[in-house]
Amino acid sequence: MASTFRTAFQIERTFNWFPGHMARGLRDMTAKLQTVDLIIETRDARLPLSSINPQFEEFAQERNRLIVYNKTDLTTPGTPARIRQALAGVTNSPVVFTNAKTPRTVRSVVSYAAGMPNVGKSALINALRSAGVGRGNAVTTGRRPGVTQRIHTSVKIHADPPVYVLDTPGLMLPYVSDPLRALKVALTDGMNTEAMEIEIVADYLLYQLNRQHNTDYAKLINLEQPSDDISEVLAQVAKRFGILQKGGGYHHEEAARRFVREFQLGKFGHLVLDDLDPASVETFMADLKEPVLSKSMQLKEAKRERAQKMREKNAARKLKLRSG
Numbered sequence: 001m002a003s004t005f006r007t008a009f010q011i012e013r014t015f016n017w018f019p020g021h022m023a024r025g026l027r028d029m030t031a032k033l034q035t036v037d038l039i040i041e042t043r044d045a046r047l048p049l050s051s052i053n054p055q056f057e058e059f060a061q062e063r064n065r066l067i068v069y070n071k072t073d074l075t076t077p078g079t080p081a082r083i084r085q086a087l088a089g090v091t092n093s094p095v096v097f098t099n100a101k102t103p104r105t106v107r108s109v110v111s112y113a114a115g116m117p118n119v120g121k122s123a124l125i126n127a128l129r130s131a132g133v134g135r136g137n138a139v140t141t142g143r144r145p146g147v148t149q150r151i152h153t154s155v156k157i158h159a160d161p162p163v164y165v166l167d168t169p170g171l172m173l174p175y176v177s178d179p180l181r182a183l184k185v186a187l188t189d190g191m192n193t194e195a196m197e198i199e200i201v202a203d204y205l206l207y208q209l210n211r212q213h214n215t216d217y218a219k220l221i222n223l224e225q226p227s228d229d230i231s232e233v234l235a236q237v238a239k240r241f242g243i244l245q246k247g248g249g250y251h252h253e254e255a256a257r258r259f260v261r262e263f264q265l266g267k268f269g270h271l272v273l274d275d276l277d278p279a280s281v282e283t284f285m286a287d288l289k290e291p292v293l294s295k296s297m298q299l300k301e302a303k304r305e306r307a308q309k310m311r312e313k314n315a316a317r318k319l320k321l322r323s324g
């Protein structure tokens with residue numbers, strides 16, 4: 001029942017994914033971007049804020065830039081207008097909305113693409129080429145993030161005047177201090193979930209589905225009514241998809257993966273995962289200005305978090321001893 005759903009998601013750890021090609025990509029991109037006339041920064045419309053890369057923002061906001069919100073077909077109705085309103089006063093760059101699966105929606109977009117992993121940069125370039133010069137795919141796309149690992153040679157997308165674009169690798173951050181942001185990116189397939197506890201990703205998905213009253217999942221897994229209890233939901237997912245263990249019980253990780261996968265395949269309907277009210281936008285933009293932590297600072301920060309947790313645990317233990 002709606003009244004019993006969680007109003008906040010509690011999480012204490014962080015998740016990071018920054019393979020080697022991304023550090024190289026950022027260096028190469030910073031150099032190459034000096035030579036282009038226009039930067040087309042591609043973002044995922046399901047993550048209007050979380051698909052902004054602060055490292056990229058640092059140099060792109062001073063440049064001639066077009067922001068493209070792609071994958072609009074995977075959002076809820078009215079999302080483009082809400083994003084436009086949320087960004088008014090926050091960015092001076094023009095903003096357009098596309099669905100790279102439908103080339104006619106990309107006609108207005110010309111030149112250079114950059115952005116986070118798996119937002120659809122390569123698909124967008126192929127669509128631009130199809131709309132501009134009527135030719136087939138020139139760059140490879142893929143369901144998993146990290147398919148494009150280096151800057152490609154230019155692709156012609158317009159004949160007269162001639163316009164060329166460069167595809168670039170998608171870049172995550174070396175250290176994502178906000179675990180909720182990492183969970184959102186993981187849910188939209190922008191981050192490798194192998195190093196994450198998939199049960200937490202599944203629980204976060206359940207939290208988002210319920211708080212947005214997107215409760216079709218219950219019907220799909222034969223649950224009598226929506227629930228905010230991930231164990232109950234995963235047990236039902238296991239039953240529905242036949243991932244029960246011999247002798248009773250079910251395989252938790254597999255059930256969690258299946259639940260997340262069904263959402264990514266669009267089976268539970270569409271969601272926009274960032275809040276776009278003025279206060280949330282303001283907080284996000286202020287956080288963007290925080291410097292990205294270096295490797296040694298990350299280690300220090302992780303150590304500080306561990307020490308804090310230990311102190312809290314010890315304090316709780318002492319309290320328990322005293323009271324009982």
Ligand SMILES: Nc1nc2c(ncn2[C@@H]2O[C@H](COP(=O)(O)OP(=O)(O)OP(=O)(O)O)[C@@H](O)[C@H]2O)c(=O)[nH]1
Pocket residue numbers: 070071072073074098099100101116117118119120121122123124140141142143144145146147148149168169170171
């Ligand atoms: N539904 C939908 N899917 C899209 C859209 N654009 C891209 N995709 C799909 O999203 C996935 C990622 O697209 P890519 O173009 O490879 O993404 P990328 O940003 O180049 O990814 P990296 O290689 O990680 O930088 C692919 O499976 C595409 O088919 C879109 O507008 N709508």
